[in-house]
Amino acid sequence: MYEIFEMLCDKNGIxxxxxxxxxxxxxxxxxxxxxxxxxxxxxxxxxxCDYFGVTMDYLMTGVEPEEIKKPELIPVQELDVAKKIAGIIGDINDKGTSPLYFNGKKLDKKSMAILAQALESAMKQVEIMREKDEK
Known part of the structure; x- marks a missing residue:
């Protein structure tokens, strides 16, 4: 333990x-x-410990315990593709964000409607496939 104290002194120039x-x-x-x-x-x-700003564990062992990393839990809502698509469709239909562009070309109302419909259709297909896999 004294060796760690000496090391802390040296490290801090005191x-x-x-x-x-x-x-x-x-x-x-x-x-x-x-x-x-x-x-x-x-x-x-x-x-x-107070003087050098170290933990008691460090003073005793010379090794800081690794921070316990808590897994970052992502709320289900953030992973819910259907909600993200609803947001995208909302953006497509929002007059405040229009006009929208795709590859530099302005999307007209018909193109935006087709895009929204295609996204909804794709998600419905994913749901059908998921139900089949669960059976």
Whole structure:
């Protein structure tokens, strides 16, 4: 544990004496801790962690525990293609976003209607295929 303390001091460009001065720790406490090659008291260990901004785990082992990565859960609504298509169709029919373009060519009302119909038809086909697969 003392070795990790020394490493933290070196890494941060300070001496154990400066640490003691900054934290109000007696230098004899650090000297005794070094000579005995023991664990620091919980009070001293907490001072070290607070001073250097490390966790107790790091001070004890020299290794930060990996952050526990929680899987990002995507709400079903964000994955729901039908809702996305409804949004696209809404954009197609929204007079505020018109005119729409496809490959640089302006879509007329008839083309937009065909596009919306094709998207709806494709999704209905996906539903039919899914129902067959579930049986």
């Amino acid at each position: 001496t154990p004496y400066k640490f003691c001065k900054d934290t109000g720790t007696r230098t004899s406490t650090i000297s005794t801790w070094k000579k005995k090659k023991s664990l620091a008291s919980s009070k001293l260990a907490q001072k070290i």
